[in-house]
Each structure stands twice: as structure tokens, then as C-alpha cells.
Amino acid sequence: MNQDTLLQIAKDYGSPVYVYDAHKMETQYKRLTAAFSKVKHLKVNYAAKALTNISVLKFINHLGAGLDTVSIQEVQLGLLAGFQAENIIYTPNGVSLEEIENVAKLGVQINIDNLSILEQFGTKHPKVPVCIRINPHIMAGGNTNISVGHxxxxxxxxxxxxxxxxxxxxxxxxxxNGIHMHTGSDILDIDVFIQASEILFDVARQFDNLEFIDFGSGFKVPYKENDIETNIEELGEKLTERFQTFCKNYGKDLTLAFEPGKFLVSESGYFLAKVNAIKQTTSTVFAQIDSGFNHLIRPMLYGAQQDIVNISNPEGKQRFYSVVGYICETDTFANNRRINEITEGDVLAFKNAGAYCFMMASNYNSRYRPAEVLWYNETAHLIRKREVFEDLTRNQVLIEF
Known part of the structure; x- marks a missing residue:
């Protein structure tokens, strides 16, 4: 998407607003499947938690992917978006046995990561096929909050x-019927995947009736210019060879599964926000925008370094700005970042805003959550309306004193 298109969307739908490029999602999906084209049975299950807007889910389903879910609500959203139950895998953590049983009734693939729950579920429902999530004890990921296999x-x-x-x-x-792992997110070293896969293969050999092995995801995407990323093509070449060898020794061709979220949708997303004010202090120039960590918390929570572009002044001279929000807490998106000269009313575009951005938005400070727009076939489609005051009070119950 070009900057003129983004600027027009900001004018048409207001700010702040999330914009997703469906064509970039398709490119990423095709890139991943091409990297593993030599695998006889490949299944890409999109990690719904990255972005669950039902129009996005519907598009991902249209591409031919399955769905990775972590809650019964995500399962229900997937079904609403058109995914077949057999193409959904449910991988919760810390949920009740009751929720797992309710999901099992919907006919989706169950994935359990707790010995106690596994024993309870297996005792009551021995005929329901179950996948097991293994912890390979490998520390991997770009941040301790997203390293989950240690x-x-x-x-x-x-x-x-x-x-x-x-x-x-x-x-x-x-x-x-399946063995699963997930080591973390933002993994650069593909040898981490290879090392973990050998551990997973060792466990898988001890089960006779497997149908698939799920290697999770966690592929690193570039967050800024010249940023490094996971070499998917090299991973495809190396892991395919090991997987084929395993299947040959196992005695049948299994399905190789992945569950990418960020890899499919992160780079498709842009977050557009308007500059409310420029504030000069003794040492810093602040660009204060009409948003905060209530809309985009990744820079504060994970230290995410997302590119910020002034699409209102793309040819302007670069200056140093600290981009901050309007929340009554420290909500700094960037410190002393080089950005084309900013004036009040300009629109800033945050790149890599497709994954874990709108999904982590809140109503903190009683602010409205923003609208979402999908760019598809050279047309902007509104896929979520901007919240209004009634949305803040909708489920509240007023009592008399």
C-alpha cells in the first residue's frame, strides 16, 4: 500500500484507524507454503489470537489455511468466519476441563498441555483424538514475555x-493423534527450530498412531528498515529433509503443521494516528498523537521498534521526535526517532501493526477503540466500526442510591 492510499483512508475513516493489506497476507501465506512445497502433507493453521477480526479470518480461510485457537470464543469466531471444525485446532493454557469438553463437542482438534487435564479428559473421553503440547525446554524468542518453551x-x-x-x-x-510444540516468538536462529524438532521427533516416535506433528511458529518478521528476519526458505529446506526422514522411519507420511500468526498478518498492518500537538521541552520535541497504549501497547509491553512514517509530509526534512500518546501514564511509542518534519494535524503511520495490536487494545481512560479497514482489490472496506459512547456503557448496570 502506498502512502497516498493510507492518507486517504485516514481522511475517509478518521483516526486513529487500523488498516490491513489483504494482498500482503496472501503473499506471506504463499511464501510459507512454497518454502515447504516438498512436504507431501502441509497444514498452515493461522494463529487467530494475532488478529481475530472475522473478515480477516474469512480471508485467511479463503487462502486455504486452517485455524489455531486458544479459547472457545476464538473457535466460535472461526466457525462463524467459515472454517470447518476439522480445520481448527484448539490449544488452550490454564483453562477448565469444562471448556475443553465444550470445545470437543464442536468437533475441533483438541491440544492439551497439562498432565492432570490430560488424564481427566482421557478418562472421560478416551475416543476423542487428542494432540499433546510438549515443552522442549528451549529458551527462544525476542522477549521474555513471548518465550514459551523454556x-x-x-x-x-x-x-x-x-x-x-x-x-x-x-x-x-x-x-x-498429534504432537505439538511452540518455543516462542521472534525467533531468528533456524537452528532453534531444528534442535526443537529433533526433540519433538524423539517424543513422536513413542506414539504409534500419529497423524500430524505441529511445529508451532514464532517466525521473526522485520520491524524496521534493514531489520533481520527468519529465513523461511532455509528453514523449509532443512526441516523438510528432517521431516521426510522421520516419516520414512515412522512408516507413514504425517502432516507437518505450523501455526503462524505474526508472520501472516504483521506486515500487512498499519496504524494511522493524527498529531494533536507538538511540544518542545528543554531537551525533547514531543509529537503527541490522538492515541496511546490503549490502542497500541506493543512498544511499551515488548519494546517493539515499529517504523513510524509521517505520511502527510513524506518528502520533509528529517528531525528527531519522541512520539507519545494522550494517556495519563507514560506511553512512549518512540524516543528521539528520526521522522520527516511533523506539524499538528499530520498523520503518522505505524508499520507492522497487523499482529497483536488491535487485539490488545482497551478502553483505558474511557477512550474508544479504533476502527479497522481491510484493503482488498484496490478498495478500502470497513471491517469494524469505531466505538461510540454507548459502547462504553453497554454492559454496565446502573443502580439507585
Whole structure:
């Protein structure tokens, strides 16, 4: 998408607003499937938690992907968007047995990462096929909040608990049809995937009736100019070879599954915000925008370095600005960043705003959540209306005093 198009969308739909380029999502999907084109059975399950707008889900389904979900609500959104139940995998953490049973009734693939829950579910529902999430004890990811495969993680069943796992499966006579792992997000070193895959293969060999092995995701995408990213093509070449060798030794062709979220939608997204004021202090020039961490928390939560472009003045001389929000807490998007000269009323575009951005938005300070727009076939489509005051009070109950 070019800057003129983004600027026109900001004029037509107001600010702040999230914009997603459907064509970039398609490009990323095709890039991933091409990297693993030599795998006989490949399944790409989009991680819904990255961006669950039902129009986006519908488009992802249109591309041919399945869906990775972490809550019953995401399962229901997936079904509403047109995904078939058999193309949805449910990988919760810390939920009740009751929720897992309710999801199982919907016919989706269950993935369990807790020995206690596994035993309870297997005892009550031994005929329901279950995937098992393994913790490979590998520290990986761009931030401790998104590194989920290390030894102290709450996610997955420890590889050191494999004997207990096998005992539960034997005692309940339950059916295990998949093995799964997820080490973290923003992983650069593909050797991390290869190392973890060998651990996963070791566990998988101990089950006779597997249908798939799910390698999670966590691929690093570029957040700024000249930023490094996961080499998907090299990973495809190396992992395909190891996977084919495993399948040959296992005795049948299994499905290789991934669950990318950020990889598919992050680069498709732009967050557009208007500059309310320029504030000069003794040492800093602040560009204060009509948003805050209530709309985009990644820079504050993860230290995300997202490119910020002044699309109202693309040819202007570059100056140093600290871009901050209007929330009554420190909500700094960027410190002393080189940006084309900014004046009040200009529109700034935050790149890489497709994943875990709108999804983490809130109504803090009683601010409205922004609108969402999907760019598809050279046309802007409104896919979520901007909130209004009634949305803030909709579920509140006023009592008399």
C-alpha cells in the first residue's frame, strides 16, 4: 500500500484507524507454503489470537489455511468466519476441563498441555483424538514475555515428564493423534527450530498412531528498515529433509503443521494516528498523537521498534521526535526517532501493526477503540466500526442510591 492510499483512508475513516493489506497476507501465506512445497502433507493453521477480526479470518480461510485457537470464543469466531471444525485446532493454557469438553463437542482438534487435564479428559473421553503440547525446554524468542518453551514456562508438558505422559495414555487408552510444540516468538536462529524438532521427533516416535506433528511458529518478521528476519526458505529446506526422514522411519507420511500468526498478518498492518500537538521541552520535541497504549501497547509491553512514517509530509526534512500518546501514564511509542518534519494535524503511520495490536487494545481512560479497514482489490472496506459512547456503557448496570 502506498502512502497516498493510507492518507486517504485516514481522511475517509478518521483516526486513529487500523488498516490491513489483504494482498500482503496472501503473499506471506504463499511464501510459507512454497518454502515447504516438498512436504507431501502441509497444514498452515493461522494463529487467530494475532488478529481475530472475522473478515480477516474469512480471508485467511479463503487462502486455504486452517485455524489455531486458544479459547472457545476464538473457535466460535472461526466457525462463524467459515472454517470447518476439522480445520481448527484448539490449544488452550490454564483453562477448565469444562471448556475443553465444550470445545470437543464442536468437533475441533483438541491440544492439551497439562498432565492432570490430560488424564481427566482421557478418562472421560478416551475416543476423542487428542494432540499433546510438549515443552522442549528451549529458551527462544525476542522477549521474555513471548518465550514459551523454556524450563520455567507455564506452557506445555515437559519432555522430562514423558514417562508419566505415556503411563496416562496407556491407562486411559486414549487416542493421541498429534504432537505439538511452540518455543516462542521472534525467533531468528533456524537452528532453534531444528534442535526443537529433533526433540519433538524423539517424543513422536513413542506414539504409534500419529497423524500430524505441529511445529508451532514464532517466525521473526522485520520491524524496521534493514531489520533481520527468519529465513523461511532455509528453514523449509532443512526441516523438510528432517521431516521426510522421520516419516520414512515412522512408516507413514504425517502432516507437518505450523501455526503462524505474526508472520501472516504483521506486515500487512498499519496504524494511522493524527498529531494533536507538538511540544518542545528543554531537551525533547514531543509529537503527541490522538492515541496511546490503549490502542497500541506493543512498544511499551515488548519494546517493539515499529517504523513510524509521517505520511502527510513524506518528502520533509528529517528531525528527531519522541512520539507519545494522550494517556495519563507514560506511553512512549518512540524516543528521539528520526521522522520527516511533523506539524499538528499530520498523520503518522505505524508499520507492522497487523499482529497483536488491535487485539490488545482497551478502553483505558474511557477512550474508544479504533476502527479497522481491510484493503482488498484496490478498495478500502470497513471491517469494524469505531466505538461510540454507548459502547462504553453497554454492559454496565446502573443502580439507585
Amino acid at each position: 524450563i520455567d514456562s507455564k506452557f506445555g508438558i515437559s519432555i522430562h515428564q514423558t514417562p508419566l505422559l505415556l503411563r496416562i495414555v496407556e491407562n486411559t487408552n486414549m487416542t493421541i
